[in-house]
Amino acid sequence: xxxxxxxxxxxxxxxxxxxxxxxxxxxxxxxxxxxxxxxxxxxxxxxxxxxxxxxxxxxxxxxxxxxxxxxxxxxxxxxxxxxxxxxxxxxxxxxxxxxxxxxxxxxxxxxxxxxxxxxxxxxxxxxxxxxxxxxxxxxxxxxxxxxxxxxxxxxxxxxxxxxxxxxxxxxxxxxxxxxxxxxxxxxxxxxxxxxxxxxxxxxxxxxxxxxxxxxxxxxxxxxxxxxxxxxxxxxxxxxxxxxxxxxxxxxxxxxxxxxxxxxxxxxxxxxxxxxxxxxxxxxxxxxxxxxxxxxxxxxxxxxxxxxxxxxxxxxxxxxxxxxxxxxxxxxxxxxxxxxxxxxxxxxxxxxxxxxxxxxxxxxxxxxxxxxxxxxxxxxxxxxxxxxxxxxxxxxxxxxxxxxxxxxxxxxxxxxxxxxxxxxxxxxxxxxxxxxxxxxxxxxxxxxxxxxxxxxxxxxxxxxxxxxxxxxxxxxxxxxxxxxxxxxxxxxxxxxxxxxxxxxxxxxxxxxxxxxxxxxxxxxxxxxxxxxxxxxxxxxxxxxxxxxxxxxxxxxxxxxxxxxxxxxxxxxxxxxxxxxxxxxxxxxxxxxxxxxxxxxxxxxxxxxxxxxxxxxxxxxxxxxxxxxxxxxxxxxxxxxxxxxxxxxxxxxxxxxxxxxxxxxxxxxxxxxxxxxxxxxxxxxxxxxxxxxxxxxxxxxxxxxxxxxxxxxxxxxxxxxxxxxxxxxxxxxxxxxxxxxxxxxxxxxxxxxxxxxxxxxxxxxxxxxxxxxxxxxxxxxxxxxxxxxxxxxxxxxxxxxxxxxxxxxxxxxxxxxxxxxxxxxxxxxxxxxxxxxxxxxxxxxxxxxxxxxxxxxxxxxxxxxxxxxxxxxxxxxxxxxxxxxxxxxxxxxxx
Numbered sequence: 001x002x003x004x005x006x007x008x009x010x011x012x013x014x015x016x017x018x019x020x021x022x023x024x025x026x027x028x029x030x031x032x033x034x035x036x037x038x039x040x041x042x043x044x045x046x047x048x049x050x051x052x053x054x055x056x057x058x059x060x061x062x063x064x065x066x067x068x069x070x071x072x073x074x075x076x077x078x079x080x081x082x083x084x085x086x087x088x089x090x091x092x093x094x095x096x097x098x099x100x101x102x103x104x105x106x107x108x109x110x111x112x113x114x115x116x117x118x119x120x121x122x123x124x125x126x127x128x129x130x131x132x133x134x135x136x137x138x139x140x141x142x143x144x145x146x147x148x149x150x151x152x153x154x155x156x157x158x159x160x161x162x163x164x165x166x167x168x169x170x171x172x173x174x175x176x177x178x179x180x181x182x183x184x185x186x187x188x189x190x191x192x193x194x195x196x197x198x199x200x201x202x203x204x205x206x207x208x209x210x211x212x213x214x215x216x217x218x219x220x221x222x223x224x225x226x227x228x229x230x231x232x233x234x235x236x237x238x239x240x241x242x243x244x245x246x247x248x249x250x251x252x253x254x255x256x257x258x259x260x261x262x263x264x265x266x267x268x269x270x271x272x273x274x275x276x277x278x279x280x281x282x283x284x285x286x287x288x289x290x291x292x293x294x295x296x297x298x299x300x301x302x303x304x305x306x307x308x309x310x311x312x313x314x315x316x317x318x319x320x321x322x323x324x325x326x327x328x329x330x331x332x333x334x335x336x337x338x339x340x341x342x343x344x345x346x347x348x349x350x351x352x353x354x355x356x357x358x359x360x361x362x363x364x365x366x367x368x369x370x371x372x373x374x375x376x377x378x379x380x381x382x383x384x385x386x387x388x389x390x391x392x393x394x395x396x397x398x399x400x401x402x403x404x405x406x407x408x409x410x411x412x413x414x415x416x417x418x419x420x421x422x423x424x425x426x427x428x429x430x431x432x433x434x435x436x437x438x439x440x441x442x443x444x445x446x447x448x449x450x451x452x453x454x455x456x457x458x459x460x461x462x463x464x465x466x467x468x469x470x471x472x473x474x475x476x477x478x479x480x481x482x483x484x485x486x487x488x489x490x491x492x493x494x495x496x497x498x499x500x501x502x503x504x505x506x507x508x509x510x511x512x513x514x515x516x517x518x519x520x521x522x523x524x525x526x527x528x529x530x531x532x533x534x535x536x537x538x539x540x541x542x543x544x545x546x547x548x549x550x551x552x553x554x555x556x557x558x559x560x561x562x563x564x565x566x567x568x569x570x571x572x573x574x575x576x577x578x579x580x581x582x583x584x585x586x587x588x589x590x591x592x593x594x595x596x597x598x599x600x601x602x603x604x605x606x607x608x609x610x611x612x613x614x615x616x617x618x619x620x621x622x623x624x625x626x627x628x629x630x631x632x633x634x635x636x637x638x639x640x641x642x643x644x645x646x647x648x649x650x651x652x653x654x655x656x657x658x659x660x661x662x663x664x665x666x667x668x669x670x671x672x673x674x675x676x677x678x679x680x681x682x683x684x685x686x687x688x689x690x691x692x693x694x695x696x697x698x699x700x701x702x703x704x705x706x707x708x709x710x711x712x713x714x715x716x717x718x719x720x721x722x723x724x725x726x727x728x729x730x731x732x733x734x735x736x737x738x739x740x741x742x743x744x745x746x747x748x749x750x751x752x753x754x755x756x757x758x759x760x761x762x763x764x765x766x767x768x769x770x771x772x773x774x775x776x777x778x779x780x781x782x783x784x785x786x787x788x789x790x791x792x793x794x795x796x797x798x799x800x801x802x803x804x805x806x807x808x809x810x811x812x813x814x815x816x817x818x819x820x821x822x823x824x825x826x827x828x829x830x831x832x833x834x835x836x837x838x839x840x841x842x843x844x845x846x847x848x849x850x851x852x853x854x855x856x857x858x859x860x861x862x863x864x865x866x867x868x869x870x871x872x873x874x875x876x877x878x879x880x881x882x883x884x885x886x887x888x889x890x891x892x893x
Contacts, residue, residue, distance in 0.1 A: 063184040068158040070095060070200040070210065073334025073642055077304060079341040080466070080637075086304045090331030095209040096216075097334070097642075098223055100196040106228050107211060108195060109269040110235035114260045116150040117267065120191055124151045124182030151182040154198045204234055205241035218246060220290045228274055229281035232257040232264075247291050250284045257283075300480045302472030303341050306487045306615075307635040311337065314648055334642035340466035340635055345713075348743045349457055353471040358736050360453070360729040366417040368722065369424060370448040373432065378439025387435060389416055395431050417725070421449055451475040452721045455733065456485035456614045457740065459715045462622035465631030465652040467615070468713070490583050490611035491718060495536075495555045495678075496696030496705045497606035499666060500579060500620050501572045502564040503552055507794075508575070508662040510567045514549040514669055515764075515771040515791045515799065518559040521840045526561065526601050533561050533605075536697075544844030545769045545805070545836065549791070552669040553677030555695065557605055564604035573599045578657040579620040579630055585609040606696065614718050621693070621707045622714040624670075627758075628663035630655050661760040661794035667692045668755070668792055674708070682706060682734050686742045688752055695734075701727045706737050711753040715741055757792075766791045767803035769834060769844075778806040781832045784847040807835045812854040822857040 072093035077086040087094075100108075112119045118126050126149050148156065159181065160174050185194070204214035214234055215223040226234070236256035237244045246253040261278050264270045270278070300308075308330060315326040329335065352358065359365055371392055377383040396414035418424045428447065436442075457471040472484035483489065506512035520543040524533050535541070535557050543556070551559035564572055576584055584598045588609070596609045615633055623630035632652040639648040670692035673679045678695045693708020702724045707716040717740075719733035744750075766772060767779040767787045774780070774788040787806070793799075810830045812823040819828045833849035 063181060063188065066155075066159050066181070068154050068185065068189075068194075068197055070097060070197060071158070072209070072332040073097060074213065075330055075333060075335040075337065077307065077337045077339060079339055079343045079346075080468070081343055083343060085339070085341065085343070086300060088304075088308070088331050088335075089207070090328065092203075092209055093332035093334075094207050094213050095200065095334075096212040097200050097210070098212045100192050100199075102224050103196070103199055103211060104224055104226060104231070106270070107223060107226060107231040107234065108199070109264060109267075110228075110231040110260055111199065111238065112150070112195075113263040113267055113269055114235055114256075115153070115238060116148075117263070119150050119195070122149060124184070124186040125149060125179045148178075149182060150198050151186055151194055152178050154194060154201060155181050155185065157201050158197075202238050203241045204237045205245040206247060217294070218287050218290060220293075227278070227281070228261070228264075228270060229257070229278035229283045232260045232278065233283055233287070235260050246284060246287050250287070254284065299477045299482075301346075302477070302484050302486060303339070303346065303467075303470050303635065305472070305481045305484050306467075306470065307337070307339055308481065309487075310635050311639065311648075314650070318648065335647065336640040336644075337636050338638040338640075340461075340464075340468060340637060342461075342466075342468035344747055345459055345744050346469040348747065349459065349469040349471050349740055352736055352740050352743070353455060353457060353474060358739070359474070359732055362419045364728050366419060366452050367421060367424070367449045368452045369416045369418065370450065371428065371446065373435075373445045374443040375436065376441040376443050378437065378441070384443065385435075392416075392428070392431050395434060396427065417452065424449070448478070450722065452725070453719050453727060454485060454722050455736065456489070456718045457715065457736070458486050458614045458618040459713055459740075459744070460618050460622045460633055461712075462625040462631070462709060462714045465619070465622070465633050465654075466637075467633050467635050470615070485718070485722075486614045488613065489722075490613055491703045491720065492608060492611045492698045493606040493617055494696035494698045494703055494705055495557075495606060496617060496621075496694045496707050496716075497608075497612075498555065498560045498604060499552060499624075499670065499694050501576055501606075502560050502567060502604045503548060503669075504624075504658060504662065504666060505571050505575045506548065506563050506567050507665055508658045510571065511797075512548060512563065512567075513771070513791070513793050513797050513799075514547060514552075514665055515766045515768070515793070516548050516563075517545050517769065517771040518548070518551065518562045519836075519839070519842075520544060520546050520551075520556055520558050521838065521842050522558060523840065524558045524561070527565060533558050542840060542842040544838075544842035545834070547768050547771060547791075549669045549672065550768070552666075552694070553672035553675075555673075555678045560604045561601055564601055569599045569601055569603055572603060575657070576603075576620075578655065579623055580632065581612060581616050581620065583608075583610050583612055583616070606698070614716050617705075617707055618714055618716040621709060621716065623657055624663045624666050625692070625709040625711075625714050626663075627660045628656055628658040630657045659760075659794065660758045664755065664758055664761060665792055665794065670694055670708070671755075679706065679708070679734070681731060682708065682738050684710075684738060684742050684745070687745055689745055689750070690752075690754055691741070692755065697730065700724075701730060704730055704733045706734055708737070708741075710741065710745065710750075711755055712748075712750050713741070713744060760795050761792050762795050762798055763790050763792055764798040765789070766799060767806065770803040770805040772799045772804065773802045775803045775806065778808060778832050779803050781808075782806055782847065783831050783833060784844065805835050806832050807849050808832050809849055811850065812857060815854040815856045817850045817855065818853045820854050820857060822859040823854050824857065827857070 072090060073095050074093060075088035076084050077088065079085050116126065118128065155178050156174075160178060200210040200212075202211075203209055204211070206214075206217055208214040208217045211234055212223045214237070215221060215226055215230075218233065219226065219230055233246050233253060236253050236259075237246065239256070243249060244253045244256055258279065261270070261275055265272065265275045311330060312323070312326050315321040315329065316323060321329065369389060369392075371387075371389045373387050375385050375387070377385060393414060393416065399414040414427075425447075451474055453474075455471070455474045457469075458467065459469040460467055470484075470486040472486040472488075503512075506516075507514070520535070522532075522534075522542050525531060526533060536555060542558070543550075546554075546556065546559060548559070548563065550556065551563070573584065573586070585596055585608070586599060587595060587597045589595050598608050602608075619630070619633040622633075631654050634650050634652045636648075637650050638646060641647045671690060673694055674682050674691045679693060682691065682693065682695075684691055689710050691708055691710055693706055696705035696707070697703060702720050704719045704727055705716065707714075709715070715737060717733045717737040719736075720727060765774045765788055767774040768789050769779070769782070769787050776788070780786045780788045808830065809832075810819040810828050811817065811833075812819040812827050813829050814823075814827050834844055834847050835849045836844060838845055838848060
């Protein structure tokens with residue numbers, strides 16, 4: 001710096017110079033412009049920010065249109081006595097609503113203390129809380145206290161789908177709108193209502209939503225029964241339901257629980273004594289004990305499976321729901337479903353069906369394997385290969401060991417039926433080793449081992465149509481809404497169908513009575529075919545003339561088919577439709593071009609295209625038990641919505657499908673099935689209770705049935721292999737039916753009743769060989785035995801004609817032909833015979849009235865062989881020394 005006089009003058013001249021003044025002005029101008037620009041930028045930014053905020057606010061949902069009430073509630077299923085038997089839970093619907101006055105103050109305070117300390121002070125957003133959370137996060141590096149109020153959390157969960165945004169800008173947008181709506185909501189809604197919604201909405205881990213469901217899940221008690229430490233446990237879950245789960249992460253939950261208790265003490269929400277007691281409470285031991293009893297893997301019962309299906313159909317057909325809407329309502333609508341299940345009867349059915357002592361031992365029972373595996377090969381294309389049970393069979397096709405547990409009847413072939421699960425698992429591992437190469441990846445493997453033979457059971461109250469119990473299978477149930485053999489599986493009904501398809505229409509409208517007679521003779525073929533109809537006892541034995549009553553209780557095939565041939569299959573089919581069968585085929589063209597139909601004579605014996613379900617067969621028999629009134633089988637009586645309003649009320653369809661007299665006559669005949677017929681081992685031995693019913697099996701014994709009823713309940717049992725295998729033990733299903741029905745009547749305390757006979761029934765003494773009025777002195781002296789029987793008839797159908805098939809005749813014992821005047825008196829025998837034309841040898845054959853007269857005694861001994869010869873040593877004994885001297889002398893002369 002030059003401080004000389006000259007230097008100072010130069011500096012003054014520079015300052016006063018025009019260049020200097022211009023430079024200064026330029027700099028000042030630039031500075032001013034920068035300031036102005038900065039101000040403009042701030043103003044523009046402020047306007048832009050305001051505009052952005054206004055846009056976000058304007059695009060926020062309208063507060064008048066949003067609904068912050070909890071959505072998705074557990075549907076409860078009740079038995080007929082009002083007990084909860086199942087909870088139907090959809091996604092985020094495991095929730096039971098409780099009002100704020102049901103939630104104790106310690107629970108409210110526990111959540112408020114940790115989630116929103118100034119809940120009752122702020123107007124929706126907590127500025128102090130936001131600042132506290134921010135600085136706490138800066139200082140400690142953890143933002144564990146959060147900044148959202150309870151009001152904001154409620155809006156986030158109910159309006160913004162829980163706030164699952166992936167991008168920051170989206171989260172910012174949601175946060176701004178959330179705070180805006182929180183302020184508005186608090187201007188419209190009471191604080192207690194907001195808290196009530198929040199405590200019923202919040203996710204509290206283990207699939208629970210809301211404090212009531214969580215309280216039951218973790219402590220097995222209602223929320224209003226919780227103590228302070230338990231309330232703190234629930235509040236500790238809310239921030240991170242998985243991380244703070246008291247079952248899987250008790251240490252983390254405990255740390256946060258203790259923090260909550262400290263906050264409550266600081267905020268005056270509990271006393272020091274209450275705090276100390278809560279801290280000393282071993283709450284997690286109780287949680288683990290409850291968890292051990294809780295079975296989260298249990299599946300719906302077969303009854304509930306079918307209930308859901310029936311309710312699904314009714315919601316769509318009666319209320320117009322779509323399938324998805326119906327499902328959502330059932331699983332998340334908080335419905336109350338009142339079912340027809342009788343808890344006592346269902347328990348009995350479950351206990352007996354699950355008792356393996358009632359089933360054939362292993363070696364007659366088997367496990368059946370259903371196997372599948374998908375493999376991703378370690379090649380360039382990452383090829384996927386699928387293998388099934390058939391591939392397992394192919395791999396072991398040369399497996400030969402006569403003693404192995406999987407051998408077929410000849411002991412030569414690997415089978416999917418086996419006795420030893422562990423051994424089968426070893427075979428599976430061997431198969432897998434053969435198909436897996438290094439680097440291959442198993443995408444899916446399914447191993448199902450199902451015990452066989454299987455079973456199904458249905459019990460219906462015939463007076464109401466209520467299905468009171470069902471069992472859809474034997475063994476462990478492996479899923480919800482799986483195969484239900486009681487309602488889904490269609491099987492051939494065998495001889496149980498005889499009563500329904502043939503004898504019902506025969507008695508009801510075709511002019512037959514229980515005394516009507518058919519000729520059981522053979523061989524007999526379906527008309528127009530070469531297919532023989534054989535009786536179940538023996539193909540070569542025929543009983544001859546028998547009544548329809550005997551045809552029923554002795555399950556006679558030929559008698560049944562001949563009867564349906566007269567009734568006509570079309571009429572039988574129409575009756576079956578009225579009895580509620582939906583699986584019958586009127587006419588259908590198969591893939592190979594064949595046209596199939598159930599309207600034919602094999603229908604008489606249960607030979608159907610597809611078969612029937614146990615449920616529908618039971619309902620049909622229940623119609624007979626119910627005096628001829630068919631009632632649609634139902635699984636529920638009433639459905640209430642979340643608010644207690646009746647949504648559906650089930651009124652089953654009822655129809656008189658046969659005369660009351662017909663129903664009683666069939667019942668009376670089927671009582672004989674159990675008393676003297678094919679079902680004597682079904683008598684209820686422990687109690688003296690009338691039982692009527694019909695046994696049934698298919699010709700190859702793939703299906704075993706009994707459908708029967710008492711004056712109280714109708715029940716049907718089916719047994720068989722799922723994939724059709726001949727049954728060796730053919731009686732165990734009857735023991736199960738008898739045991740269940742005995743226990744039902746004993747444990748329900750049901751008094752003995754008879755099947756009441758209507759006034760429309762009369763009696764008459766008939767001949768069982770003609771079906772007409774018996775003639776004393778003839779029918780009771782028949783060589784084949786007394787055929788007089790008192791039979792029941794619908795009034796007006798009793799016979800008026802007398803028996804015309806029994807004839808008293810004199811037979812020559814030597815020729816077995818009708819005696820003539822020439823037959824010696826001691827060779828004649830008077831007896832009652834059957835005047836019948838035989839088409840084959842039957843039990844009647846020895847007693848048939850001869851058509852020819854004696855050919856031995858003709859009165860002409862010159863033409864015929866003389867009655868004696870000189871060498872006949874017996875001559876004098878027979879003729880001379882007995883009472884025939886005069887006859888001999890006359891003839892000889």
